[in-house]
Amino acid sequence: MLFYDVELASPLMLGTAQYPSPAILAAAVQASGAEVVTVSLRREASGNLAGQAFWSIIGALGTRVLPNTAGCRTVKEAVTTAHMAREVFGTPWIKLEVIGEEDTLQPDVFGLVEAARILTEEGFQVFPYTTEDLVVAERLLAAGCRVLMPWGAPIGSGRGLNNVFGLKMLRAHFPDVPLVVDAGIGLPSHAAAAMELGFDAVLLNTAVAKAGDPVGMAKAFALAVEAGRLARHSIPMEPREMASPSTPVIGKAMLA
Numbered sequence: 001m002l003f004y005d006v007e008l009a010s011p012l013m014l015g016t017a018q019y020p021s022p023a024i025l026a027a028a029v030q031a032s033g034a035e036v037v038t039v040s041l042r043r044e045a046s047g048n049l050a051g052q053a054f055w056s057i058i059g060a061l062g063t064r065v066l067p068n069t070a071g072c073r074t075v076k077e078a079v080t081t082a083h084m085a086r087e088v089f090g091t092p093w094i095k096l097e098v099i100g101e102e103d104t105l106q107p108d109v110f111g112l113v114e115a116a117r118i119l120t121e122e123g124f125q126v127f128p129y130t131t132e133d134l135v136v137a138e139r140l141l142a143a144g145c146r147v148l149m150p151w152g153a154p155i156g157s158g159r160g161l162n163n164v165f166g167l168k169m170l171r172a173h174f175p176d177v178p179l180v181v182d183a184g185i186g187l188p189s190h191a192a193a194a195m196e197l198g199f200d201a202v203l204l205n206t207a208v209a210k211a212g213d214p215v216g217m218a219k220a221f222a223l224a225v226e227a228g229r230l231a232r233h234s235i236p237m238e239p240r241e242m243a244s245p246s247t248p249v250i251g252k253a254m255l256a
């Protein structure tokens, strides 16, 4: 699947916040096989690893960077942060977050569409963090987005796929649009489930950064997304309402 004309072998994208140390971050990214990491300009610029030191660590990972506008609550903030990101990282990619509600960190989808339109007109390649709402998805595509990133569950909640039906509908309505489940993934099985539904990638941060062993968990996610993708390509069986014997009845064995 192409993400703005970039082919990625790994369907795992990893966040870079909240790791116990830069060394563990680097080892986790390597173990995950992720070719894309996301970086929050606002959060890192105000954190312990502010400024050049953090950007050097990210640069040394050797991955593609998807800067994000995490923490932005208005269109203006998000657009300004995107401009800064393009300058710092020299990439047109931007993961666009415009947060609209404090308890759930739910996207402000109205602001999101507006910011997406402004940024795509300025030449950005926007990865919008959105809900599974089909109408919003249409508006984002009309605004020029060529990738959609619906949430699995609220950021940092680790709840997995809260609305499987909604995600399935999104996949069915937009079969040709690259879709990435972003946020709320807590376990490798959640990531595998997203891939089994036909999503093209998953983006996660907290589940790896806050694991007891982030490097081990990164590897577990790498295996899970591959398993989910292979299962999808292998065409899973249809679930049935009734039992159906899977073992030959005694007396009719094939060896008889």
Ligand SMILES: CC(=O)[C@@H](O)[C@H](O)COP(=O)(O)O
Pocket (backbone or CB within 6 Å): 014, 015, 016, 017, 038, 068, 070, 095, 154, 155, 156, 157, 158, 182, 183, 184, 185, 203, 204, 205, 206, 207
């Ligand atoms: C890192 C980042 O961009 C987050 O905003 C993202 O949505 C990940 O969420 P989780 O931490 O829930 O995986």
